Amino acid sequence: MAASFLVLDIETVLDPELPISQSAEAERLPAPPHHKVVVIGALLFDQTYQVRRIAVLAEGKDEPGMLQDFAKLLEERRPCLVTFNGRGFDLPVIATRCLRYGVTFRHYYNSRDVRYRFTPEGHLDLMDYIADFGATKSARLDVIAKLCGMPGKVGVEGKDVGPMVHAGRIYLAGMGSLVAAIRENPKLAPVAAALNEERLMLREAGSPPAPAPTVAPPPTVAEEGIQHE
Numbered sequence: 001m002a003a004s005f006l007v008l009d010i011e012t013v014l015d016p017e018l019p020i021s022q023s024a025e026a027e028r029l030p031a032p033p034h035h036k037v038v039v040i041g042a043l044l045f046d047q048t049y050q051v052r053r054i055a056v057l058a059e060g061k062d063e064p065g066m067l068q069d070f071a072k073l074l075e076e077r078r079p080c081l082v083t084f085n086g087r088g089f090d091l092p093v094i095a096t097r098c099l100r101y102g103v104t105f106r107h108y109y110n111s112r113d114v115r116y117r118f119t120p121e122g123h124l125d126l127m128d129y130i131a132d133f134g135a136t137k138s139a140r141l142d143v144i145a146k147l148c149g150m151p152g153k154v155g156v157e158g159k160d161v162g163p164m165v166h167a168g169r170i171y172l173a174g175m176g177s178l179v180a181a182i183r184e185n186p187k188l189a190p191v192a193a194a195l196n197e198e199r200l201m202l203r204e205a206g207s208p209p210a211p212a213p214t215v216a217p218p219p220t221v222a223e224e225g226i227q228h229e
Helices: 063-077 086-101 106-110 126-130 141-147 158-166 170-184 186-193 221-225
Strands: 004-014 035-046 051-056 080-083 123-125
Touching: 004 063, 004 086, 035 063, 035 086, 051 186, 063 086, 063 106, 080 086, 080 126, 086 106, 086 123, 086 126, 123 126, 126 141, 170 186
Parallel strands: 004 080, 080 123
Antiparallel strands: 004 035, 035 051
16 A cells, blocks of 8 residues: 555646647647646645645746656655546646656656556546546546535636636636635545645745736637646
């Protein structure tokens, strides 16, 4: 059994330096290399499933810095990853973006269970697991969460990320909705107890100030079409 469990989710925008071929279908989700990571959110459980930390990894760093810190975390702690469509999106994006910056992602490539699909060890992709590894059609995270009595998607969806990043509002808007949803739901009491809201909302002394909103440029067709679990 793993010593810890890391619940992982990323948010991305299109990389303007890696344009998509004009022949590609604009309405489809672009391949992993085209996604620039802007947020890596994580929740750490210990072996007894007690919440140890909820945080945005590598807070305030650029994409290479985020990837370096994430790769280091996996190498040092070797947690079991818990994702929703992480095998289809989050981990392939992180792996290919590591290639872009020459970041060593050793644990991902050396650990068989992290990449092997038909086991919950090393990496539990809940979307794939609930759908019996493709035997049935997969459901959206919003639907599964609501079936369990939780709020599901709150405030921000994947299609909103691009415009919010351009406006400098991605962190506080998303985190504010998340914190409020956690506080309001009794089922999430163990997570709420582990929250450091002052730090997460950048109100702690010494934390960087919240970015000032700016006028967002109109999203591209590709940005409008991007939405993942």
